[in-house]
Amino acid sequence: MPHLFESKDSFKENFKEAVSDAYGRDFEDTYPEERYIVLGNMIRDFAGEHWRETKNAIKKTESKQLYYFSMEFLMGRLMTSNLMNLNIYDVVKDGLKDLGMDINDMENIESDAGLGNGGLGRLAACFMDSLASLDLAGHGNCIRYRYGLFKQKIENNQQIELPDCWLKNGNVWEVWKPQHAVKVKFGGYVDGYMDGYGKFHAQHHPDFVVRAVPYDEPIVGYHTTTTNTLRLWDAEVDEDSVNSGGLNEYLNQVTAITANVYPDDSTIEGKRLRLTQEYFFVCAGIDQIIRSHLRVYPSLDNLGDKVAIQLNDTHPVLVIPELMRVLLDDYFYDWDDAWNIVTKTVAYTNHTVMAEALEKWPQDMVRSLLPRLYMIIEEINRRFKYDVDHRGLCGIFNNVSILKEGQVHMANLAVVGSHSVNGVAKLHSEILVNDVFKDFVTIYPNKFNNKTNGITHRRWLLFSNPQLTKLLEETIGDEFKTNPEKLEDLMAHVEDEALQTKFMDVKLERKKILAAYVKENLGIDIDVNSIFDCQAKRLHAYKRQLLNIFHVMYLYLRMKQDPSFRIYPRTFFYSAKAAASYDLAKEIIKLINMVANVVNNDPEISKYMKVVFIPNYSVSIAEILLNAADVSEQISTAGKEASGTGNMKYMMNGAITLGTLDGANVEIVERVGYENAEIFGLHVEDINELRHENSYNAWNLYNSSYNIRMVIDSLKNCTWSNDPNEFKLINNDLMMRNDEFFVLADFEAYVYAQEKVQARYMDKSRWAKTMLINIAKSGYFSSDRTISEYAKEIWDLKPLSFEK
Numbered sequence: 105m106p107h108l109f110e111s112k113d114s115f116k117e118n119f120k121e122a123v124s125d126a127y128g129r130d131f132e133d134t135y136p137e138e139r140y141i142v143l144g145n146m147i148r149d150f151a152g153e154h155w156r157e158t159k160n161a162i163k164k165t166e167s168k169q170l171y172y173f174s175m176e177f178l179m180g181r182l183m184t185s186n187l188m189n190l191n192i193y194d195v196v197k198d199g200l201k202d203l204g205m206d207i208n209d210m211e212n213i214e215s216d217a218g219l220g221n222g223g224l225g226r227l228a229a230c231f232m233d234s235l236a237s238l239d240l241a242g243h244g245n246c247i248r249y250r251y252g253l254f255k256q257k258i259e260n261n262q263q264i265e266l267p268d269c270w271l272k273n274g275n276v277w278e279v280w281k282p283q284h285a286v287k288v289k290f291g292g293y294v295d296g297y298m299d300g301y302g303k304f305h306a307q308h309h310p311d312f313v314v315r316a317v318p319y320d321e322p323i324v325g326y327h328t329t330t331t332n333t334l335r336l337w338d339a340e341v342d343e344d345s346v347n348s349g350g351l352n353e354y355l356n357q358v359t360a361i362t363a364n365v366y367p368d369d370s371t372i373e374g375k376r377l378r379l380t381q382e383y384f385f386v387c388a389g390i391d392q393i394i395r396s397h398l399r400v401y402p403s404l405d406n407l408g409d410k411v412a413i414q415l416n417d418t419h420p421v422l423v424i425p426e427l428m429r430v431l432l433d434d435y436f437y438d439w440d441d442a443w444n445i446v447t448k449t450v451a452y453t454n455h456t457v458m459a460e461a462l463e464k465w466p467q468d469m470v471r472s473l474l475p476r477l478y479m480i481i482e483e484i485n486r487r488f489k490y491d492v493d494h495r496g497l498c499g500i501f502n503n504v505s506i507l508k509e510g511q512v513h514m515a516n517l518a519v520v521g522s523h524s525v526n527g528v529a530k531l532h533s534e535i536l537v538n539d540v541f542k543d544f545v546t547i548y549p550n551k552f553n554n555k556t557n558g559i560t561h562r563r564w565l566l567f568s569n570p571q572l573t574k575l576l577e578e579t580i581g582d583e584f585k586t587n588p589e590k591l592e593d594l595m596a597h598v599e600d601e602a603l604q605t606k607f608m609d610v611k612l613e614r615k616k617i618l619a620a621y622v623k624e625n626l627g628i629d630i631d632v633n634s635i636f637d638c639q640a641k642r643l644h645a646y647k648r649q650l651l652n653i654f655h656v657m658y659l660y661l662r663m664k665q666d667p668s669f670r671i672y673p674r675t676f677f678y679s680a681k682a683a684a685s686y687d688l689a690k691e692i693i694k695l696i697n698m699v700a701n702v703v704n705n706d707p708e709i710s711k712y713m714k715v716v717f718i719p720n721y722s723v724s725i726a727e728i729l730l731n732a733a734d735v736s737e738q739i740s741t742a743g744k745e746a747s748g749t750g751n752m753k754y755m756m757n758g759a760i761t762l763g764t765l766d767g768a769n770v771e772i773v774e775r776v777g778y779e780n781a782e783i784f785g786l787h788v789e790d791i792n793e794l795r796h797e798n799s800y801n802a803w804n805l806y807n808s809s810y811n812i813r814m815v816i817d818s819l820k821n822c823t824w825s826n827d828p829n830e831f832k833l834i835n836n837d838l839m840m841r842n843d844e845f846f847v848l849a850d851f852e853a854y855v856y857a858q859e860k861v862q863a864r865y866m867d868k869s870r871w872a873k874t875m876l877i878n879i880a881k882s883g884y885f886s887s888d889r890t891i892s893e894y895a896k897e898i899w900d901l902k903p904l905s906f907e908k
């Protein structure tokens with residue numbers, strides 16, 4: 105069947121007419137934003153046909169479906185990705201060109217969908233792309249936040265948070281579905297009564313009801329028919345309710361639910377609003393799953409055969425008691441039958457071992473906001489205790505209890521109520537089994553497994569680095585596009601000097617693109633022949649941006665002191681948002697920017713190095729920053745970074761990893777070999793030992809190391825700021841609170857590793873070979889591999905069949 109993207113001419117004709125019809129003006133008189141909206145809608149509607157076919161195929165073949173519940177989806181922009189996945193990029197690009205338009209201008213009108221904090225949300229987005237591209241029926245469930253995390257601006261060297269109005273030009277990908285609205289109930293009280301059969305029935309009298317209204321986005325696979333759904337729930341008022349606080353309070357309360365992404369992914373504050381958000385999208389998502397299941401099947405008995413639910417961290421863990429509630433109260437299941445269905449359906453992914461980031465809620469808050477769910481959580485815990493005691497394991501119950509010390513421990517609830525618990529890198533999963541969930545392993549020895557994270561090679565290689573993609577095609581053919589493990593074929597060519605030269609030219613071209621962005625947006629001139637050394641990720645003490653900037657400070661101070669000490673030219677790039685309430689992180693941003701001012705304005709030293717802080721780290725920034733890198737900084741304190749995915753994006757674009765043995769860095773080195781990465785620093789075991797024996801003392805390092813003393817003293821002696829107290833939090837964190845993340849402990853090793861990086865760079869051919877090896881070995885880190893493992897080992901999900 106011919107379609108309007110069939111040819112350039114048909115596209116042009118239809119597009120011009122659609123724009124003109126939509127705005128009642130000649131095409132020539134319309135605005136770029138208007139054209140963008142029409143183009144987006146045309147692409148979405150084009151995907152609509154596959155969307156329908158996918159839904160029909162699922163129904164007809166009674167296929168199992170996955171629902172990925174995540175508080176965050178960091179999708180970035182979708183225009184390029186959708187056009188390429190639908191295989192209509194060139195038609196549209198050429199057609200627009202004929203109309204005097206540049207496709208890049210259209211692409212640049214789109215705002216990033218920044219519905220997330222960082223890695224966790226970006227993982228969810230990569231998973232969506234892989235699911236559809238592998239013909240797996242897997243949908244996303246999240247909140248339609250009106251504002252993204254925040255837009256970061258740097259003013260007087262400091263982070264300013266501005267609203268991120270990602271919807272200001274509308275969202276061309278979404279379809280509003282008010283007919284699928286769900287009522288979500290909060291607060292109030294629960295009445296219970298026994299029926300004639302002695303069965304308990306609960307009646308919830310809520311204080312507060314909101315309507316959850318879905319907006320659906322099609323998620324199109326790469327050259328596949330499969331088109332899944334990302335469902336984002338908006339909160340609207342319910343015409344028939346108001347709460348005890350009156351109309352205005354009710355309206356404000358409803359508006360607040362979907363206002364903002366919770367601006368912190370690593371610490372939890374007792375925020376009732378956050379708990380409200382969590383239940384809001386969980387309740388709505390479960391309701392939709394139940395209803396669509398019952399449209400096809402007579403009962404919920406086979407829910408676990410037809411539906412898999414994956415919990416992305418503990419934020420959606422209320423899925424477990426909510427699904428119990430529906431089965432018990434609405435469909436009158438017995439407890440044991442309901443519990444079997446729930447645990448068969450639900451699986452949980454852990455993302456952190458940081459104690460302060462393991463989610464806990466005050467019992468009183470859960471009881472008052474979600475009275476019926478709280479009763480169910482109590483009963484889950486009571487039965488769990490009975491079970492543990494009966495296995496003769498009563499000594500450990502207190503460690504694994506869901507309710508203790510007045511709090512609901514969400515990770516414990518997740519482990520008890522899921523059939524699978526996975527970590528996100530080998531090392532992380534080992535730490536879960538040996539430490540965080542040790543006692544659970546005794547109870548459920550078979551529940552735990554590893555699924556090393558991945559990234560979609562389509563966005564992070566094919567679309568964001570067309571220059572490298574082209575070179576790879578010329579060298580190894582294009583099979584790697586659909587089978588990324590085929591990148592390994594590049595190993596046969598890594599010694600080829602002609603290829604090495606071509607590759608270095610590609611890298612140079614990417615560096616020029618980044619340099620142009622930096623010049624245009626920040627007014628800084630950078631040397632594209634310098635080593636591009638990049639650290640871009642959320643700002644957090646454990647990620648140790650501080651260690652990185654300390655190295656820069658050390659180099660500067662040493663070059664100032666010793667005119668015979670000079671380095672090979674380097675540009676240090678940083679990009680990072682700090683949570684608005686995280687004062688130490690914000691002070692580190694300030695330090696980086698103040699160091700940048702001093703270094704970049706020093707006429708002598710700036711010949712050897714520049715420091716660039718790129719504001720507003722986001723998917724779109726990542727797309728131009730990471731593939732220009734020579735050095736990928738992955739320097740977290742060992743044991744703290746669950747996996748990292750930034751590390752994989754750099755690797756796939758050739759950068760060498762300068763890293764600690766943490767998260768997925770371990771698996772990166774395992775593949776490229778120690779000779780093709782630069783690994784330094786304390787290992788997890790070393791750090792555990794230092795902690796355990798309480799033998800680490802930051803002052804000893806300060807007193808014994810001239811370099812450390814020089815750097816620390818420079819924080820207070822007006823080298824970077826005229827105010828000696830400017831960096832007090834940093835100084836106190838290291839020197840008064842004994843450097844919790846071992847920055848000083850790893851400093852000398854890091855400086856030495858950086859010297860070795862420079863030495864490697866001097867051998868251009870060897871360097872190019874290392875970069876090519878990194879690319880060749882990166883196929884494993886495609887999220888296609890990750891998703892295939894989830895599908896096989898956790899979800900029991902098979903590719904859809906579209907036979908007529």
Ligand SMILES: *Cc1c(COP(=O)(O)O)cnc(C)c1O
Pocket residue numbers: 178221222223224226640641642721722723726747748749750751753
């Ligand atoms: C990949 C990515 C992350 C995760 O980076 P890490 O280095 O793994 O912490 C965060 N934010 C954005 C925008 C990303 O693209």
